[in-house]
Amino acid sequence: MSLSASLVTALPASVATTAPADPATTFGKDPWWLIGGKVLVIFAFLVLTVLMSMWMERRLIGRMQLRVGPNRTGPFGLLQALADGIKLALKEDIVPRQVDKVVFVLAPLMSAVPAFISFAIIPFGPTVSIFGHETALQGTDLPVAVLLVLAMSSMGVYGIVLAGWSSMSPYSLLGGLRSSAQVISYEIAMGLSFVAVFLFSGTMSTSGIVAAQADKWFVLLLFPSFLVYVITMMGESNRIPFDLPEGEGELVGGFHTEYSSLKFAMFFLAEYINLATLSALATTLFLGGWRAPAPISTVWAGANEGWWPVLWFVLKIVLFIFFFIWLRGSLPRVRYDQLMKLGWKVLMPFSLGWILLVATIRALKNEGHDMGQITLYAAIALGAVIVVTLLWEMVRGGDEEKEIVPDLAAGGAPGGVAPAEQAAAAGFPVPPMDAPHYHGKTTTSRKEVTSGLH
Template structure:
């Protein structure tokens, strides 16, 4: 296959599958090394940032400014005794951490880091691979990762671990449907599910400007996907000790820890790809500098955007408390899903009218009016119905005055009645 002399600035789906074997292997190793380094740096940044937010120093002993603290923790976990409880299902108990960590690595293969570049004379896109349904691969891998959490809770034969696994399965249904629906508007505007095509479609304007509701819905759902505060209910220490990984130790626990931080990077990179133009430079830089979106410079813009999202995750963890489980379920089923469906219908209508040649200014005006009316009607409906007040009243009536969630002592069960 002849090699083109001048690589195109914007890769397409047809540019994949032509690399030699050594270049494919190099991409795989580069993605693996990038994720491992990102995990170690994210751990250090999270501890330092939250330490400053809580008036602490954070890690400052292992290496300069504590940079080697993650490496020290990895050695510590590897050298700890691997305890396997006697009553567990050993096969599933061992496979669960692997099922949680491996899909996290696979999801990053379809993330574009930059345009087509020259590597030892071969022109190749800065991306592991691409597919016509690449974004759906990320959803599939995230669902597979939940299997590892659920099986870890079930195989541990512990009530706390089982409850953590069940919470994770219920949580993934409530937020992943809304997450998938938030992608539909992106597919409608880009005309493809390929990550390369989505980045190319944002050459003139990023989708965060056109599809702001989809972006907000995705940001909320990706916090649930990462099992982090305020949605870290499968690991709620206050009521479940450690959640689904209570019985795990040594390297098995480290793999769950690894999967959480790799998912953090993957979700941030996917948000960058779908809504922030991917590897493209921001408007002030791209307009002034013609070469901002060529060569290896786009890798820098991609990393800046991705780390901005990672910092956003860390900032939320240090700022927000954990929500109640019924609040999370209500948010997923009664807010995010209806909002996603309504927004998709609105976007599809706008696209259809635009294809028919209608004036976009009038369409935008009517769209804003309809969205405002629906929002006001929804708020008035909730206020008139007063469902939130009823739920809070029920909680106050059932919960004893002592503050501990136990049944009242005068219940028939405590008097020996059936």
């Protein structure tokens, strides 16, 4: 028995009946011109979303920083993003001599293509009639559609890692390695945040998850899962406060330091498409998908019919993109050890405990226990765990700082290590590119300098 089928049989009848039929029987039967039209519309929507996101980001951050923002190219600066794209395309394409040219060229494509594929399983409307053909406003669907998004996000990081490795630059290599460690840390927590959604919806199909939220959105029932997903999607997008793979202060530009022209534009495109995809996935899993909010859907009976749901879906995506931009203009970049600690020591244990709690509640409800009493005991247990965790971190926090940061005020650590060398060991050193000396040895070539790092 498949996982989806076992989940459906384990749920009560009121929940299990909300799961739709197998998506394999409803998708893939459209005529070729309708399938091609859907693909073209999704591609155009993502490109326009990128242009809109760039313009909105520059205007909003300009307002937050008391600047005007783009206002010359087009009305209100609306064509500024398009002008920047044309400028990137016309710039000289510089390829350093020592790079692995095949991998160097393929890396931007490996980063951008999975971002486009992920959006194919996002439902952006109900079933409508297009030139006499009844079809769902969705590229396609799968019984494990949500896992496709996780797979594509894992494939996208290969482009970043290979870009850093093929550039033959220590700055780019460190940026790629940071990205791989970051994705591994946050993708596990992101996958765990989906489990509670699967338990409540009884399916991994995106259209089935939207159908299961017809009465109540999962953001209300599974708010801790939503909170974990919001944090992890910021880590997946490699944006402030989690933009450590770029790290302009210590890595120049990170994994794309050596890229220019259209290759750099591909990384830029992939970042903003991932922004839209992550926002659309959050809308699908937790905010009812294309369904209208409760005040509108209760007053207006036709709010979730026809083409109107596309408007609600786009508005939800715009709100999420605004949230991303607001965080970028408000929060500073976190330190890398803080980033890893949040992913491995906070989000993963919390997600595992939350899944155990949700599964226990569902099992007790299926056996007919009083939900009010179960909820009270669960809230007490969750509060106790949070308090104990905070106390544990407060006790251990001071000891860890003493272990990591040496006492430079004492004039040196035991063993005769100079204070300057202690500072370098305690901090986050940047690989030297053109340093005249390294480890007491005169170096004149880049190859000798980078070999000294090992």
